[in-house]
Amino acid sequence: MAMRIHVDTVLCESNGICAGIVPEVFDLDDDDRLELLREELTPDIEPRVRDAVVQCPRNAISLSE
Template sequence: MRVTVKPTVCIGAGQCVLVAPEVFDQDDDGVARLVDEAPAHQLHPDVRLAAARCPVEAIRVVET
């Protein structure tokens, strides 16, 4: 799995950080940033849920 975040699209809702804090964080402006672009297999369900909960679809998940 590869994960990307579009910072110009992110509105800082923080759902990704709530669901997968091992993979996502927020900068001082609340914009999501990745902590881990290729998360461990056990985190994949959380990452998919975070992407699904993003209200502006700023998170992209590519299965590898």
């Protein structure tokens, strides 16, 4: 089973740090709300997504199986 990326939209401040790290996964929409562009964690993006998890100031990003 593949790892999944989750964003807690209640905690998220939409500051865009994650979008700067992994723009193919995280994006800010026209209303400055965070959009999760893909949920599956693949090997090619895993190191950067894990970096985004660590750098999220609100701990709003998590990974699960």
